Amino acid sequence: MQGCDASVLISSSKKKKAEREAEINLSLAGDGYDVFFRAKRALELQCPGVVSCSDVMAITTRDLVTLVGGPRWEVPKGRRDGLVSEASRVEGNLPQVNQTIQQLISLFNSKGLSARDMVALSGSHTIGFSHCKEFMPRIYGYNKTFDIDPTMDQGFAKSLRGPCPKKNPNPTVVALNDLTTPFAFDNAYYDNLQKGLGLLATDQMLALDPSTKTYVKIMAKDQQMFFHYFMAAMIKLGQVEVKTGIEGEIRHDCDSFNS
Ligand code: HEM
Structure with a gap:
């Protein structure tokens, strides 16, 4: 931290x-x-x-x-x-799924990362999984008017109810972050967001919020642009409060301090 x-x-x-x-x-x-x-x-x-x-x-x-x-x-x-x-x-x-885009942008800004960096880094969700509890509030009892989050493709939401039942969901069950190409690092994640196929509430909001939706559009359209912004943002992320010179140490074992 x-x-x-x-x-x-x-x-x-x-x-x-x-x-x-x-x-x-x-x-x-x-x-x-x-x-x-x-x-x-x-x-x-x-x-x-x-x-x-x-x-x-x-x-x-x-x-x-x-x-x-x-x-x-x-x-x-x-x-x-x-x-x-x-x-x-x-x-x-650390960012959380119940935060607003403005809260997330402030968090990323506090680490020296821009809104564009945030959108590009969220492209990591082109691979990997999320546990049911991270998106359950979107698919059951969303609010007084809607049972399912209306920004979500309704068929997609319903398909998640099988693996993640309302009562006693299995805490080890996960869903794919990128519905269409879950094992490939590509820009399909952004295209999916524009179709209501974002798994996490925060993913979905990236495609809807005025501060981020233009970036989603650009990255959905052009994979090379996504890669370009992603690499730049990863280099920035890897330099957040970086320690050099006599700060810190070179650990012998990664799971413990040297002394
Ligand atoms: C913008 C705000 C973000 C939020 C709210 C968020 C939230 C989450 C959540 C809730 C999960 C699922 C965790 C689980 O259930 O095990 C997840 C997975 C993941 N996130 Fe994010 N994330 C964000 C940004 C990022 C960024 C910036 C990166 C990397 C640079 C990233 C990389 C990943 C990866 C690779 C996974 C899959 C992990 C796995 O399969 O085990 N996320 N994220």
Whole structure:
């Protein structure tokens, strides 16, 4: 929560609950963490104490995007790892599905990211999943007038009711973030938003809010523009409050501080 410094990889100690255990982070996949730990261990064998966990995260994330069909960019390196990881610092620093576009823009602005960066980065939802609880309020008892969020394609909403029943939904069930091309990093996500096929309320609002809808339109129309804006925004995101020089440390193990 102090920028791009791999603080989310730290395990909790008896004394301190780490960021990883903040409520909002509990859904992060365990095998995702393993990828970073294993890449770092392999690096430490060849070249100990040189590449930080935060650089490993930035490079691995770039590689994942490229592997699933997205662009490849040069990741600026030289980050150092943070010395603080506290669950209590997470709230208010991560975006949530019940926030308005203006609240989200303020949050991104506070990290030096623009509304355009936010729209481009949300394009990450071209892959991956969301748990039922993240979109259930949209498909049951939305408000006094509408049972289903009227901005949502009604057939799409109803199709989500099977895997996510109103009573006792299974907390491990997930839905695809990008309905049409869920395993490809492409711009179909934006096109889907324009058709009411956004899964999360915040995804859908990007295509409707006057501050963001033009960007959605541009990125839906031109995949190269999406890739261009996405790469620029990822480089910015990877530099948020970055630690260099004598700040922080180069961790030996990504899940614990050196001392
Ligand atoms: C704009 C505000 C955003 C909101 C409200 C938001 C919210 C969410 C939520 C609720 C999920 C599902 C979590 C779960 O149920 O496990 C999710 C998934 C995901 N988000 Fe976002 N997100 C936002 C922006 C971003 C950004 C900026 C990125 C990356 C740069 C991103 C990358 C992802 C990815 C890759 C997944 C899939 C994770 C998986 O499959 O395990 N999101 N997001």
